Amino acid sequence: MPTTFSRRRFLGTAAATGAAALAAPSIVSAAQPLKVGTYGGFFEDSFKQFIFPEFTKATGIEVNSVAVPTGETWLVQIKNAARAKTAPADVSLMAGIPRSNGADQKVFKSLDDSKIPNLSNMPDTFKDRYEDGSLYGVGAVSWYITLCTNSDEIPDAPDSWAALWDEQYKDQIGLLGLASNSHMLEVTAATFFGGTDILDTKEGIQQVFDKLSELVPNVRLWYKDEGAFQQALQDGEIPMGQYYHDVAGLAAAEGFPVVSTFPKEGAIVDSGYWIVPEHAKPMDEIHEFINFIAAPETQALLSRNVGTSPVIDPALTDLTAEELAAVSSPKAPIIPRYDIYKDHGNWISDTWSQMIAG
Amino acid sequence: MQTSALSRYIGLIPSSVMIGAFFVIPFVLILLTSVSTPTDDGGYATSFDLQHFERFLTWFYIERALFSAGLCALIAVLSLLIAYPFTYFLTNFPPRTQTYWLIYILAQLSLSEVLIAFSWQILLSRTAGVANILVWIGVIEKSFAMTPSAGAVVAALVYLTVPFSVLLLFPALSRLDKSLIEASRTLGASPLRTFFTVVVPVTRPAIISGGVTVFVLTLGAIIVPQVLGKPEHWTLSVLITDQAIFNFNMPFASALAVVLLVLSATVIWLVTKFSGKKA
Numbered sequence: 001m002p003t004t005f006s007r008r009r010f011l012g013t014a015a016a017t018g019a020a021a022l023a024a025p026s027i028v029s030a031a032q033p034l035k036v037g038t039y040g041g042f043f044e045d046s047f048k049q050f051i052f053p054e055f056t057k058a059t060g061i062e063v064n065s066v067a068v069p070t071g072e073t074w075l076v077q078i079k080n081a082a083r084a085k086t087a088p089a090d091v092s093l094m095a096g097i098p099r100s101n102g103a104d105q106k107v108f109k110s111l112d113d114s115k116i117p118n119l120s121n122m123p124d125t126f127k128d129r130y131e132d133g134s135l136y137g138v139g140a141v142s143w144y145i146t147l148c149t150n151s152d153e154i155p156d157a158p159d160s161w162a163a164l165w166d167e168q169y170k171d172q173i174g175l176l177g178l179a180s181n182s183h184m185l186e187v188t189a190a191t192f193f194g195g196t197d198i199l200d201t202k203e204g205i206q207q208v209f210d211k212l213s214e215l216v217p218n219v220r221l222w223y224k225d226e227g228a229f230q231q232a233l234q235d236g237e238i239p240m241g242q243y244y245h246d247v248a249g250l251a252a253a254e255g256f257p258v259v260s261t262f263p264k265e266g267a268i269v270d271s272g273y274w275i276v277p278e279h280a281k282p283m284d285e286i287h288e289f290i291n292f293i294a295a296p297e298t299q300a301l302l303s304r305n306v307g308t309s310p311v312i313d314p315a316l317t318d319l320t321a322e323e324l325a326a327v328s329s330p331k332a333p334i335i336p337r338y339d340i341y342k343d344h345g346n347w348i349s350d351t352w353s354q355m356i357a358g
Numbered sequence: 359m360q361t362s363a364l365s366r367y368i369g370l371i372p373s374s375v376m377i378g379a380f381f382v383i384p385f386v387l388i389l390l391t392s393v394s395t396p397t398d399d400g401g402y403a404t405s406f407d408l409q410h411f412e413r414f415l416t417w418f419y420i421e422r423a424l425f426s427a428g429l430c431a432l433i434a435v436l437s438l439l440i441a442y443p444f445t446y447f448l449t450n451f452p453p454r455t456q457t458y459w460l461i462y463i464l465a466q467l468s469l470s471e472v473l474i475a476f477s478w479q480i481l482l483s484r485t486a487g488v489a490n491i492l493v494w495i496g497v498i499e500k501s502f503a504m505t506p507s508a509g510a511v512v513a514a515l516v517y518l519t520v521p522f523s524v525l526l527l528f529p530a531l532s533r534l535d536k537s538l539i540e541a542s543r544t545l546g547a548s549p550l551r552t553f554f555t556v557v558v559p560v561t562r563p564a565i566i567s568g569g570v571t572v573f574v575l576t577l578g579a580i581i582v583p584q585v586l587g588k589p590e591h592w593t594l595s596v597l598i599t600d601q602a603i604f605n606f607n608m609p610f611a612s613a614l615a616v617v618l619l620v621l622s623a624t625v626i627w628l629v630t631k632f633s634g635k636k637a
Contacts, residue, residue, distance in 0.1 A: 071606065105398075177589075178600070221506065228585070346607070346610075350413070353597065354418045356589040
């Protein structure tokens, strides 16, 4: 017998929903779920499945998950909401250049260090502060971009980024398609100029560009769509390139001949930080949530289930050496220089476009 | 009579509102954004600032614009070269056969650019592509990838536009007065000569409008050049996407869009002017 959804039942449901909606504002704010923003897709799914239920179990605070876009779009949405004195999420992940831009424009709320005891687990690089010393960003998860190879085509995986310049790999390499997400300027600086300090000046960046342009003939694919490169890497069609360590690990676990190597100059590390939009209200719950994610147990949970690297001292977690090696490396990483994309954004973007177009 | 004039105006209202709301307003917004000034807080404010157009005026962007125009012109020509003879022969078939073919071609239009781009990517790949067939019949020894390359971009764009060309040429060719061809043949012209001196000139307006439509259509293609081409084959449309989506530089993306619009308007104007004089 087919289920019928009678009109009366519909009206009843609608009335109940309406009543609940009307009643909602009168409930004290503590009973409202905390709106947490994470990147839609794989990230959000993993957080919903593994992290939020644990948080609710530990604190009794319900979580309402919000999928947020990567990149500048989310910052624009936060700024637009701030004009209407609202916040699209109470606390949300943000990485790289948008976070740095948002901090310049002071659209993030300052946090209270004393309410996040687990901050002490964390190195200072994961604590973003305004000039007056107040805290506005706290590390959540880290991920690496490494040198990945197809072991069928290249049995001996090179251990240096310099391999990307090696003429024997002509037309065999895949790199990310934008200056600001591939971080190849930083990689070139770390590999050939002894570190990213040379990027302090425009002249220095030009020098790095000159070196970087030498590898262009080796590059077969400048990818914007991760899936396209992963397919080509797995098939051996493009046997080498830069790729996300966590996803490469998943591919290898599925049996594909993909090897992710932390180069001796370091892998590129990028991190998502928690930020709180200016008009977010439930500050106690927000602090509690950030504190929960910074706890060693949660960081271990993230490493095991999401494949991210801990933002706290790994020794505090119960991760085994093997588990830790699967998500990170003891070698010093290459830290992206977000500042140069802010100071010389248009120029770097144009020079990059010209360079890859040959 | 007044009532019929009035009703005609009333009849225009829905379409005018549609066009106004969905075409004119966004276009004005793009124009305004393209001359706006970036503000310190990362946004942009309305003003009359030509800096984004100045940024376009470097050889790199001009070269990209010229490349885009050249590529689209090539696609238009190739697409018509394939579609014209096909449509001509199609109109000589019985009506029933014509209908089946037209339905088939219309169905091709339901394939999106995304689908076509990724299908060609597989078709031209090393592991699953046509190169394996060449290996099998012994033409080459080892399979190789045919993408990304200029040839892949051209092939996929021609594939994308041929159905449009056929549908644009079909009305003119099917209405073609067959007695003109008979007269030409009776007067002793060969079929080939009849085709080039009678059929082609008579259908010239359709050829020109078909060519312009394919040209403009191809200018807007972003997925095919990006997926099947190297960066040197990326068109202005790809660069607009980069600026709008990845760099979030809306004013510059708008300025590039305005340039693209001027480019296609100029081509349409030149073609109509040029063809108008000759006719």
